[in-house]
Amino acid sequence: MSKIVLTGDRPTGKLHLGHFVGSLQNRLELQKDSSFDDIFIMLADAQALTDNSKNPTKIRDNIIEVVLDYLSIGLDPNRVTFFIQSQIPALTELTFYYMNLVSIARLERNPTVKNEIKLRGFKEKDNEQGIPTGFVVYPISQAADITAFNANYVPVGEDQKPMLEQTREIVETFNKTYGETLVMPNIILPKSNSANRLVGIDGSEKMSKSLNNAIFLSDDEKTLHDKVFKCYTDPSHININDKGNLENNVVFKYLDVFCEEDTFTRFLPDYNNLQEMKDHYSCGGLGDVKCKKLLFDVLNDKLSKCRENREIWKNKIEDIYDILEAGTNKAIKVSNATLDKVKTAMKIDYFNDKNTLINDWKNWLNG
Numbered sequence: 001m002s003k004i005v006l007t008g009d010r011p012t013g014k015l016h017l018g019h020f021v022g023s024l025q026n027r028l029e030l031q032k033d034s035s036f037d038d039i040f041i042m043l044a045d046a047q048a049l050t051d052n053s054k055n056p057t058k059i060r061d062n063i064i065e066v067v068l069d070y071l072s073i074g075l076d077p078n079r080v081t082f083f084i085q086s087q088i089p090a091l092t093e094l095t096f097y098y099m100n101l102v103s104i105a106r107l108e109r110n111p112t113v114k115n116e117i118k119l120r121g122f123k124e125k126d127n128e129q130g131i132p133t134g135f136v137v138y139p140i141s142q143a144a145d146i147t148a149f150n151a152n153y154v155p156v157g158e159d160q161k162p163m164l165e166q167t168r169e170i171v172e173t174f175n176k177t178y179g180e181t182l183v184m185p186n187i188i189l190p191k192s193n194s195a196n197r198l199v200g201i202d203g204s205e206k207m208s209k210s211l212n213n214a215i216f217l218s219d220d221e222k223t224l225h226d227k228v229f230k231c232y233t234d235p236s237h238i239n240i241n242d243k244g245n246l247e248n249n250v251v252f253k254y255l256d257v258f259c260e261e262d263t264f265t266r267f268l269p270d271y272n273n274l275q276e277m278k279d280h281y282s283c284g285g286l287g288d289v290k291c292k293k294l295l296f297d298v299l300n301d302k303l304s305k306c307r308e309n310r311e312i313w314k315n316k317i318e319d320i321y322d323i324l325e326a327g328t329n330k331a332i333k334v335s336n337a338t339l340d341k342v343k344t345a346m347k348i349d350y351f352n353d354k355n356t357l358i359n360d361w362k363n364w365l366n367g
């Protein structure tokens with residue numbers, strides 16, 4: 001069986017380090033692995049519109065920001081098919097049919113959707129402040145995204161686990177009801193636990209644009225420096241000789257995630273590894289400034305390459321247009337083939353073969 005990857009992001013803002021460790025990093029690994037036949041990365045503009053219906057320009061503008069983020073980290077348009085969700089008619093059609101396989105109660109207990117409804121302040125109202133129907137059913141449209149491309153691997157962050165469970169249930173129900181048609185997808189989660197949910201620079205649970213605590217892939221050097229030096233550490237660690245607390249210390253949480261084998265030889269040869277540095281911090285004698293300086297060096301090393309690539313691609317917007325158009329055309333073809341199979345399985349393929357339908361109807365009428 002071929003190995004196919006599909007994933008995507010809502011183009012509602014620039015991508016940040018949380019996205020990087022949560023899912024982008026995994027994509028970079030997958031693109032290096034030649035055993036994968038196809039890698040689809042989708043700009044989920046239709047999903048973004050489910051809670052941004054009044055703000056279509058924001059979504060349109062952020063498509064280019066997100067694509068620049070993809071290209072700047074090194075996702076390779078020769079290897080990856082990038083496409084725009086709203087331009088793929090099969091996805092809306094599949095969503096419409098899958099809706100019949102999922103109960104409203106099942107949708108309502110999706111923890112990600114529940115949480116997002118709370119975060120967005122939607123109310124139980126039948127007016128404009130109410131929860132948009134499209135928003136409640138977006139897990140079903142996500143099942144369409146995944147199954148339309150026969151994806152068996154879906155690299156996403158921890159928060160998307162309920163979406164994958166929902167998709168797997170839909171695949172199971174569909175195949176049981178209409179015969180083996182859809183491919184069962186598997187989730188690929190980030191390797192380390194701390195990467196699964198990167199905290200914000202303020203120490204709050206999640207890095208997020210709306211919480212204003214994110215380090216963006218496109219941040220310039222000065223912005224990065226300011227943000228690193230604003231990171232929450234240990235408020236009781238006032239003098240260098242005070243014992244430092246590592247728990248909830250954002251600088252060390254980030255170092256845990258971003259330090260590499262050669263980090264200390266390159267940037268801070270006083271220590272052999274992160275554990276030594278942590279021990280020193282806990283015992284007292286190591287100040288926050290030195291730790292922040294290391295974190296800045298580590299992150300800046302990563303992001304400076306991104307910034308360079310971003311500048312190059314920014315001058316090639318015409319090429320990006322062509323990449324997206326070609327990717328979208330390919331995605332239309334692949335998803336239409338799945339839609340055909342689905343319609344045949346559901347016996348709604350009336351005009352595919354004239355004789356079959358005529359014979360079926362004649363047989364029926366003749367009892």
Ligand code: TRP
Nearest residue numbers: 006007008009010044047142145
């Ligand atoms: N829900 C995902 C997010 O918010 C985006 C997305 C839409 C997606 N469709 C998908 C991710 C299909 C993986 C597979 O980031």
